[in-house]
Amino acid sequence: MGFSMNVSDAEEIKKEVVEEVKPSSEEVNKLKKLSNSNVEAIMNINMDSLYERKEILKSIDEFGLDTIQRSSQKNELLEVSIKNLSKMGDEGGEVAVRLTELQRTMKDLDPSMIDFTKKGLFGRVSNPIRAYFDKYQKADTVINDIMESLERGKTTLKNDNTTLEIEEIAMRDLTKRLAKEIEMGMLMDDEISHALDNAKANNEDSDKISFVSEEILFPLRQRVMDMQQMIVVNQQGIIAIEVIRRNNKELIR
Secondary structure (H helix, E strand, C coil), X not given: CCCCCCCCCHHHHXXXXXXXXXXXXXXXXXXXXXXXXXXXXXXXXXXXXXXXXXXXXXXXXXXXXXXXXXXXXXXXXXXXXXXXXXXXXXXXXXHHHHHHHHHHHHHHCCHHHCCCCCCCCCCCCCCHHXXXXXXXXXXXXXXXXXXXXXXXXXXXXXXXXXXXXXXHHHHHHHHHHHHHHHHHXXXXXXXXXXXXXXXXXXXXXXXXXXXXXXXXXXXXXXHHHHHHHHHHHHHHHHHHHHHHHHHHHXXXX
């Protein structure tokens, strides 16, 4: 079995992330009030006013777009950063390699593996005790070199984790915002659908019904789907960062 420091459970971290970015009940209540106000404005729109229609369509078109774009940019940067920052803590990284070397060197020096009573025909020449201490002296230089390398690696891992923590905080903030916007979009979807059903049942203005259905509700649903896809990408990014950070902590320890 090769050397491995992968102790983090990605599924467990995923559950933590999903739970943390989910809007609180207080936030959901605020979103419901805002959704009610928005849907009321939509259903009471003056179809003769080009300005009103353009303002609402602009809001729908811009809804969540900034968060999606910022998330996409952050994920592109993170992909490069994670590749670079994870090298030190990988199984084939410098720290892991040096730890393996240290483990192997210490095992070679294990006195329980040596028969100090055995001298043989040339006992004076191949005295096992003398041979062991000769080996120990040679290994001492190797061990010191490994320890210095590990100390440098420890500093690097700490710096990497500081950088990763900053990136993770930024990604979590974006994902929390995205989660609230998704909640808002879904609330508006439900309310608009219900309002359209009532409008159709009461034989209200067919032009308004078509406008709301085709130019507001449909684009809104498309945008929510885009945001749902992006939040999954964000969550995967956070999980990747968290796994590296936890593994780095174990290596530092």
